[in-house]
Amino acid sequence: MNDLDYGKRNKRGDFTPHDPIALPPFWRGAWTLRDLGRFVLDYVWPWNAFHMATALAYWYLVIPDVATMQTLSWGWALWLYAVNAAAIFVFYGIFELRFYVKRAQETRFKYNGKFPADQPSDVFWFQSQNIDNFLRSFFISIPLWTAVEVLFLWCFANGYVPWLSWADHPVYLALLVLVAPAIHEVHFFCIHRLIHWGPLYRWIHSVHHNSVNPSPWSSLSMHPVEAFLYHAVALWHLVIPSNPIVALFQLHMAGFGAVNGHLGFHRLEITEDTLLDGHAYAHYLHHKHFEVNYGGDGLIPLDQWFGTWHDGSKEAEARMDARFQRKVERMNRKKNTPTPAE
Numbered sequence: 001m002n003d004l005d006y007g008k009r010n011k012r013g014d015f016t017p018h019d020p021i022a023l024p025p026f027w028r029g030a031w032t033l034r035d036l037g038r039f040v041l042d043y044v045w046p047w048n049a050f051h052m053a054t055a056l057a058y059w060y061l062v063i064p065d066v067a068t069m070q071t072l073s074w075g076w077a078l079w080l081y082a083v084n085a086a087a088i089f090v091f092y093g094i095f096e097l098r099f100y101v102k103r104a105q106e107t108r109f110k111y112n113g114k115f116p117a118d119q120p121s122d123v124f125w126f127q128s129q130n131i132d133n134f135l136r137s138f139f140i141s142i143p144l145w146t147a148v149e150v151l152f153l154w155c156f157a158n159g160y161v162p163w164l165s166w167a168d169h170p171v172y173l174a175l176l177v178l179v180a181p182a183i184h185e186v187h188f189f190c191i192h193r194l195i196h197w198g199p200l201y202r203w204i205h206s207v208h209h210n211s212v213n214p215s216p217w218s219s220l221s222m223h224p225v226e227a228f229l230y231h232a233v234a235l236w237h238l239v240i241p242s243n244p245i246v247a248l249f250q251l252h253m254a255g256f257g258a259v260n261g262h263l264g265f266h267r268l269e270i271t272e273d274t275l276l277d278g279h280a281y282a283h284y285l286h287h288k289h290f291e292v293n294y295g296g297d298g299l300i301p302l303d304q305w306f307g308t309w310h311d312g313s314k315e316a317e318a319r320m321d322a323r324f325q326r327k328v329e330r331m332n333r334k335k336n337t338p339t340p341a342e
């Protein structure tokens with residue numbers, strides 16, 4: 001597969017795609033059947049279908065019965081943690097093993113030409129991005145993911161919140177499933193924008209941003225406050241009348257779906273001529289430039305509305321540089337303004 005048909009590579013070996021990230025057709029005024037059809041297909045397949053499949057598998061195979069969940073106990077909480085940890089180990093591990101350990105695709109389609117394992121750094125525990133990210137994921141983020149899960153299941157089981165059945169509300173619940181990715185995007189944008197505020201960034205979010213060149217294990221490498229807020233997206237289903245399967249879908253979009261932004265590759269070569277779009281570019285640009293793309297791919301284009309959207313184009317780069325320049329000037333002005341005492 002020749003990745004240079006899809007983009008270019010600079011001297012450092014970093015790959016840049018030719019095509020900028022396109023917003024969904026309804027935000028670009030592209031109402032043709034072809035555009036809409038492609039969007040719908042991409043919306044469902046394969047990522048959201050996968051998150052729904054894992055939500056259903058959990059519901060039927062993993063989640064304890066309602067009577068058990070009415071009482072908080074370590075037994076079922078630890079069981080859920082074990083399954084979440086094992087599932088992430090396998091799911092993220094597949095990407096890590098194939099693309100980062102075996103390097104099956106070498107650096108074809110890789111945004112950053114280097115591999116984290118080749119770049120030891122003092123910012124990481126044991127100077128290793130992989131070990132640091134792995135430990136933070138399994139001992140901080142996945143326990144907090146599980147805490148959120150236990151909390152909403154316990155609320156549903158005790159009838160503290162409405163539990164709508166699929167038999168009585170099939171249309172409403174189906175619509176809620178369709179809207180869930182938009183809830184994810186808005187929730188993620190808001191908490192993410194919040195923890196980019198100076199003091200919170202230094203205290204909380206800098207942990208995640210240590211990985212400038214993210215890889216799958218970076219996905220859930222977070223400070224505990226961020227890990228909780230991130231997975232707390234599922235708690236919206238305690239506020240909106242919902243059903244635990246939809247809440248699980250919402251949770252899995254966060255937990256399993258975090259890998260998308262951190263794949264590091266523009267396309268994954270699945271077979272000789274099958275490419276998988278990992279939707280990694282927008283968040284890769286966030287890790288590279290920090291103050292752009294606080295949300296995802298623009299399903300709800302908050303970044304565009306707030307002037308922080310970077311689609312990978314030259315124009316977007318120039319807009320970002322101008323914004324950074326204005327920020328530096330603002331800060332310099334502030335520094336040079338005499339205080340009243342002077």
Ligand SMILES: [Zn+2]
Pocket residue numbers: 208214219261262283287
């Ligand atoms: Zn990230």
Ligand SMILES: [Zn+2]
Pocket residue numbers: 192196205209286290
């Ligand atoms: Zn960030």
